[in-house]
Amino acid sequence: MTEKFAPTDKILEEHGYDATKLxxxxxxxxxxxxxxxxxxxxxxxxxxxxxxxxxxxxxTFFAHFAITPKGKHIIKVCNGTACHVKGSxxxxxxxxxxLKLTGNQETTADGMFTLECVSCLGACGLAPVMVIDETVxxxxxxxxxxxxxxxxxxxxxKNAK
Amino acid sequence: xxxxxIEQIKKDYNEAYKNVTGRVTICGGTGCMAGGSMKVYxxxxxxxxxxxxxxxxxxxxxxxxxxxxxxxxxxxxxAGPLVSVNDVFYTxxxxxxxxxxxxxxxxxxxxxxxxxxxxxxxxxxxxxTAEIPFYSKQERILLADCGRxxxxxxxxxxxxxxxxxxxxAYLEMTDEQVCQEMIKSGLRGRGGGGFxxxxxxxxxRIEKGPKKYVICNADEGAPGAFMDRSVMEGNPNxxxxxxxxxxxxxxxxxxxxxxxxxxxxxxxRMRKAIKQAEELGxxxxxxxxxxxxxxxxxxxxxGAFVCGEETALIASVEGKRGMPKVKPPFPSQSGLxxxxxxxxxxxxxxxxxxxLEMGAEKFAAIGPKTSxxxxxxxxxGHVANTGLVEVPMGTTLRQVIDxxxxxxxxxxxxxxxxxxxAAQIGGPSGGCLTKEHLDVPLDFxxxxxxxxxxxxxxxxxxxxxxxxxxxxxxxxxxxxxESCGKCVPCREGTDQMLALLTDITEGRGTMKTLETLEELxxxxxxxxxxxxGKTAPNPVLSTxxxxxxxxxxxxxxxxxxxxVCKALSKYRIDAAKCKGCGMCKKACPVQAxxxxxxxxxxxxxxxxxxxxxxxxxxxxxxxTR
Numbered sequence: 001m002t003e004k005f006a007p008t009d010k011i012l013e014e015h016g017y018d019a020t021k022l023x024x025x026x027x028x029x030x031x032x033x034x035x036x037x038x039x040x041x042x043x044x045x046x047x048x049x050x051x052x053x054x055x056x057x058x059x060t061f062f063a064h065f066a067i068t069p070k071g072k073h074i075i076k077v078c079n080g081t082a083c084h085v086k087g088s089x090x091x092x093x094x095x096x097x098x099l100k101l102t103g104n105q106e107t108t109a110d111g112m113f114t115l116e117c118v119s120c121l122g123a124c125g126l127a128p129v130m131v132i133d134e135t136v137x138x139x140x141x142x143x144x145x146x147x148x149x150x151x152x153x154x155x156x157x158k159n160a161k
Numbered sequence: 162x163x164x165x166x167i168e169q170i171k172k173d174y175n176e177a178y179k180n181v182t183g184r185v186t187i188c189g190g191t192g193c194m195a196g197g198s199m200k201v202y203x204x205x206x207x208x209x210x211x212x213x214x215x216x217x218x219x220x221x222x223x224x225x226x227x228x229x230x231x232x233x234x235x236x237x238x239x240a241g242p243l244v245s246v247n248d249v250f251y252t253x254x255x256x257x258x259x260x261x262x263x264x265x266x267x268x269x270x271x272x273x274x275x276x277x278x279x280x281x282x283x284x285x286x287x288x289x290t291a292e293i294p295f296y297s298k299q300e301r302i303l304l305a306d307c308g309r310x311x312x313x314x315x316x317x318x319x320x321x322x323x324x325x326x327x328x329x330a331y332l333e334m335t336d337e338q339v340c341q342e343m344i345k346s347g348l349r350g351r352g353g354g355g356f357x358x359x360x361x362x363x364x365x366r367i368e369k370g371p372k373k374y375v376i377c378n379a380d381e382g383a384p385g386a387f388m389d390r391s392v393m394e395g396n397p398n399x400x401x402x403x404x405x406x407x408x409x410x411x412x413x414x415x416x417x418x419x420x421x422x423x424x425x426x427x428x429x430r431m432r433k434a435i436k437q438a439e440e441l442g443x444x445x446x447x448x449x450x451x452x453x454x455x456x457x458x459x460x461x462x463x464g465a466f467v468c469g470e471e472t473a474l475i476a477s478v479e480g481k482r483g484m485p486k487v488k489p490p491f492p493s494q495s496g497l498x499x500x501x502x503x504x505x506x507x508x509x510x511x512x513x514x515x516x517l518e519m520g521a522e523k524f525a526a527i528g529p530k531t532s533x534x535x536x537x538x539x540x541x542g543h544v545a546n547t548g549l550v551e552v553p554m555g556t557t558l559r560q561v562i563d564x565x566x567x568x569x570x571x572x573x574x575x576x577x578x579x580x581x582x583a584a585q586i587g588g589p590s591g592g593c594l595t596k597e598h599l600d601v602p603l604d605f606x607x608x609x610x611x612x613x614x615x616x617x618x619x620x621x622x623x624x625x626x627x628x629x630x631x632x633x634x635x636x637x638x639x640x641x642x643e644s645c646g647k648c649v650p651c652r653e654g655t656d657q658m659l660a661l662l663t664d665i666t667e668g669r670g671t672m673k674t675l676e677t678l679e680e681l682x683x684x685x686x687x688x689x690x691x692x693x694g695k696t697a698p699n700p701v702l703s704t705x706x707x708x709x710x711x712x713x714x715x716x717x718x719x720x721x722x723x724x725v726c727k728a729l730s731k732y733r734i735d736a737a738k739c740k741g742c743g744m745c746k747k748a749c750p751v752q753a754x755x756x757x758x759x760x761x762x763x764x765x766x767x768x769x770x771x772x773x774x775x776x777x778x779x780x781x782x783x784x785t786r
Contacts, residue, residue, distance in 0.1 A: 020498075022480035023463055027422075054481075061482040061645070063464030064422055080384030081585060081621045082541035084635050093772060097750060119466065119639060121423055122387035124541035125192045125238025125548050136195035142774060143748075 005043050007032050012047050019048045022058055026065060035066040071107045071114035073152055076131040080120030083128040091128055092117055094142035098149050112156070113149075167324050167443065173222075174320040180225040181217075183267060188243040188308065190234025190394055191387075191426055197255070198231075198242035204259035205229055212263060219314065227267065233395015233430075235308035236549035237295055240278060248289045251276040281545045281567060282576045295546045298565045300527075302519075302535050303512050304551045307395030312430055315437040318398040324443050326517040327405040331451040336366055339410040343513070345521035347533040352378055352469075352506030353590065353616045353692070355532070355605040358513075361503060364493040365411040368501035373413040375404050376497065376504040378474060379420040379427065382466035383588030384639065386619035388537040389507035391549050393420070393427035396511065397434035401444065401457065403510030406517065408455045411503050416455065419474055421462040432459050466643035470691050471504045473645065484647045485691035506617070508537060528554035532604035536618060540566045542584075543624040545576050555607075558584060559599040562622055572626050580624040583707070587616025589636040590696030592703035593629070612703050614696075628725035629708040630715055633700045634662040640697040651694030654685035658701060667728040670716040679705060727771040730786045734775075736761035738783035745775035745784060 011028045015021040025044065030036055036059050045052040059065045075095055079088045095101070095115050099108050107114045123129050126138025130145060137148055165173075187193075187202045206229060209216045215226030235243050240252035246266045251273065254262070258276060265271040277286040278293055290296045310317045318324070330339050343359030350356045365373065377400060381389040393400060404416050420428050435457050438444035446454045460478060468474045468483040475497050477483035496502025512534065516524045525533045532554040538561060541547045545567030552561060562569060562581065569581040583593045586603075592613035594601065601607055608614055623632065641655040661678045664670045682698035682705075689695045705712060714720050721729040734745070734754075739761040746754040746762060753769045756762030764775070764784075776784040 020478075020480040023477060024460065027461065027463060057482050058480070061465060061484075062462075065463060081588065081619065081635070082385045082547070084384075085542050085621060085623055085627055085632070090773060093770075118423065119382065119643075120384035120386070121191075122381070122390045123192050123195055123238070124385055124387055124539060125241070126195060127541060127547070129195075138192075138195055141777070142772065143777075 005040065008040055008043060009047070012044065017048060019050050022048065022050075022055065023062070026055075026059060030065060035069050038067070069107075069111070071111050073113050073133055074116060074131075075113055075149070076116045076118050076121070078119075078121045078123070078127070078129040078131075079117045080124060080127075082124035083120075086127040088128040090142050091130055091140055091145055094145040095130075095149070098146050113152075165441070167319050167328060170316055170319045170441070171322075174220060174316045177220050177222050177224050178228075178320070180223075181220070181228045182225070183227045183247055184245075185227060185229050185267065186232045186245045186308075187230075188233075188235050188241060189231030189312070190238070190241075190391060191424075192234065192238030193241035193243055194426070196241045198244075200256045201242050201244060201254050201259060202229070202231065204256040205263065208259050208263040212268065214263070214267065220316065230311040231313065232309065233307040233312040234391035234549060235395075236304060236391065236551075237546065238549070239545075239547040245290070248291075250278065250288065250290045250293070252278045281570075281574075295548070295550070295565055295567065298560070299551050300535055300553050301551045302515055302527075303392065303399075303508065303537060304395070304549065306399065307391060310396065312395050312397055313433055315398055315434060315441060315443075318396070322518065323398055323514075324402055326514040327402045327409070327443070328449045329517065330406045330409045331449045331453060334409075336410050336412060337363075339406060339517075340366055342517060342521045343410070346516045346524040347521075347531070348509065348512060348516055348524065349532060349534075349605060350505060351508035351512070351536065351618070353587070353614070355615065358505060358509055361493060361505070362407060362410045364491070365501045365503045368494060370412050370501070372415075372498075372500045373411050374497045374500055374502040375407045375411065375413045375416040376471075376474065376478070376492075376502060377404055377416065377418040377510055378469065378471065378504055378506045379418055379424075379431075380462050380469045380474060381424075381507070381617060382421060382469045382643075383590070383617050383619050385539060385541055385585075385588055385621045386617040387539045388549055388618055390424050390427050392507050392511045392537075393424070394430050397427075397430045398438065399511040399514060400431070400507055401434055401438055403505075403513035404457060405444065405448070405455055406513050407503055407505065407510065409453070411501070413503070414454045414456065416457045417478055417497070418457060418459045419462060419468070419478060420459065421468075422464055428459060428461055435459065465645070466639075467645045467691070467693050470693060473691070474504065475502065482645075484645045485693075487690065508618075529602065529604050529606075531606055536603070536615065538603070538618045538620045540620045540622065542621040543570045543572070543580070543627075544568065544622045545570055545574075552603075554604040555602040557600050557602055558594055561603065561620065562599075566622070569622055569624050571624060577624070580626075581622065582625045582627055583623050583629065583632075585621045585623065585632065585636075585700070586619070587614040587699075588619045589639050590614065590692065590699055591616045591619075592699045593632075593707060595707045612699075612706065614699075626723050626725070628666075628721050628723040629704045629711050630662065630666055630721070631723075631725045633704045634659065634666055636700040637662055637697070640693065644693065644697075648688075648690040648694060650685050650688035651690065651697065654681055654689070654694070655697050657681055658685070658698065662701070665712065665715050666721070666726040668715070668719045670712075672716060675705075675712055675716060724786045730771055731766060732764050732769055732771060732773070732775060732784060732786045734762050734764055735783045735785055738781050740781055740783075742780070744778045744780070748774040748778040750774060 217224040340363040472486040741759040
């Protein structure tokens with residue numbers, strides 16, 4: 001059991017078990033797991049001597065924190081004002097159609113992709129913008145969305161071989 | 162205490178720079194980097210090696226021939242990646258272009274004409290930034306060094322006069338004198354509220370110490386605004402110097418930079434600059450031998466727009482949910498951890514050293530009396546030159562859009578000044594300006610008088626193909642999502658306003674819907690706790706005021722005049738224009754188009770999902786909606 005929380009304990013120690021550092025702690029923990037597992041959050045609450053409700057409260061307040069696992073590849077479509085007036089809604093629809101995401105579903109059934117609509121990436125000069133993992137694609141179109149996603153799928157298939 | 166005085170650093174740097182014969186500067190802002198500018202940087206290094214051309218990546222003793230450096234955001238993001246070779250300015254540079262640039266421009270001083278900036282309307286080519294209207298029509302005080310200096314080298318900042326004002330504030334001025342100088346300059350906060358900076362400092366100065374804080378609000382969350390990002394990436398030391406002067410003015414020994422997590426590069430550059438400043442002894446303990454200390458921490462936000470509100474930001478630094486508090490008490494009395502705190506935005510802090518350098522009187526003389534100085538605007542949307550511009554306060558909207566940004570464009574990117582419909586200023590909290598406001602001076606008070614606000618300075622230009630109801634709905638969707646949920650008027654009000662706007666855009670609206678929407682908007686404006694809620698109805702109210710006919714068309718005729726609202730639009734193929742090439746049929750993702758080759762095609766409205774792929778593929782303009 002202790003082994004499981006070892007990476008979290010290391011982070012807690014770096015921050016001197018200071019409850020005011022809860023946000024940076026959760027940010028670092030999320031980097032390890034790609035989301036915030038419930039038992040880890042309980043463990044953090046325990047160690048910081050605060051209630052689990054406080055930790056969950058912070059974790060659910062900020063958009064950056066995820067309490068369910070995210071996909072392997074994160075697709076961010078910017079829906080800031082500049083991107084919106086340049087047609088980002090078409091990009092979001094294109095991603096959803098391509099990945100067969102329905103309703104509010106964000107992650108594909110196979111756990112390969114997660115779609116996130118973000119408010120502004122500050123790259124308004126390149127609107128509309130889509131980011132797959134760390135790669136920024138400026139002046140994007142629905143046709144290009146499909147192409148870029150295919151590229152990721154092809155790379156995955158190649159790696160699997 | 163510095164190991165070496167800043168005067169000595171400046172002297173050494175300039176001495177070493179003397180032997181540099183040429184400089185290649187590659188824009189390292191987010192926009193250009195997304196366009197591949199770092200590959201261009203690598204290509205230059207490889208090409209220098211290939212031709213055996215001497216170069217250096219840092220200015221140190223013994224440096225000679227060419228200096229290859231990055232710069233911060235140069236604001237002209239639409240034309241990136243940007244490269245300058247001495248004063249020759251190249252746009253849209255790709256790694257493949259580098260051999261030619263090195264062979265011609267670096268080695269022979271010749272210009273590669275095809276890479277120069279060409280005006281989209283006149284097709285005139287310009288060689289230097291000084292000639293390009295986008296730059297020549299601006300007055301760059303804050304942004305002067307962004308794009309000129311290497312943001313990752315503190316020595317170059319110092320060589321350009323950096324930290325001299327911080328030193329003066331710590332050694333030659335009293336805390337009160339610093340506050341008075343800022344009051345005299347008339348500088349008003351650039352984050353949205355426009356509160357006089359000097360007064361804010363003075364209120365905090367007179368509070369009891371010893372523990373006080375300075376916070377730099379870099380949680381630039383308003384969609385369409387990126388000036389703070391550009392300043393942090395392009396000139397992080399200016400932000401640090403501003404924070405140091407603020408700390409001196411109020412008597413603080415600790416500061417926080419709260420950067421939103423969507424700006425990873427800004428975080429890296431700020432951290433790097435802080436580290437360099439500490440290593441040089443400019444920042445840290447016993448600053449300039451004054452006996453005073455100042456430490457800066459960088460904290461990344463976790464994605465909440467409301468944290469741009471100062472009390473919510475403070476809660477977030479304390480490790481709590483980022484919810485705003487009732488004011489008073491103001492942060493100047495009880496801020497971070499209950500201590501007196503000054504909280505200023507990035508642009509304000511980066512302006513501080515400039516104010517001291519030029520003197521309060523000279524700064525106050527720029528622009529209108531009640532809103533002195535220059536202001537940066539992030540101009541985006543349907544304009545020829547999207548990017549970051551800095552103009553004196555009081556410049557008109559027309560000057561910014563037509564002269565600096567090159568004019569409004571059609572959807573295909575061609576310049577058409579007559580296509581201007583509206584400009585949304587101040588993001589989701591602001592209002593829209595229309596044709597009749599083109600000559601309104603852009604300053605705090607003039608904008609307030611027409612129901613808009615400068616806000617953080619996002620300026621989104623929209624052409625006649627934009628649906629204003631859709632724009633209002635877009636902003637509401639944003640504020641509804643970002644409402645923190647603490648107070649009922651904002652939490653429930655934004656939700657209901659969004660539902661009403663959705664009804665209108667989807668053809669279910671009635672006159673009663675409009676009436677309810679307007680009434681609700683006014684209640685939310687009055688009753689919300691913080692600025693997020695109080696300003697959330699602004700986009701609704703201002704579009705209702707200036708574009709009521711569009712609302713009426715949606716409600717009464719069930720039509721979207723701009724053809725944007727999907728539920729109200731119908732795609733059709735004009736049989737007279739259709740050549741039967743079949744391109745649209747191929748592009749349609751749901752097989753809604755049928756027809757034989759060479760004969761006019763048809764769209765099945767039952768299958769059509771209104772994605773617009775057909776309209777984009779048609780070369781003959783036969784698909785209409």
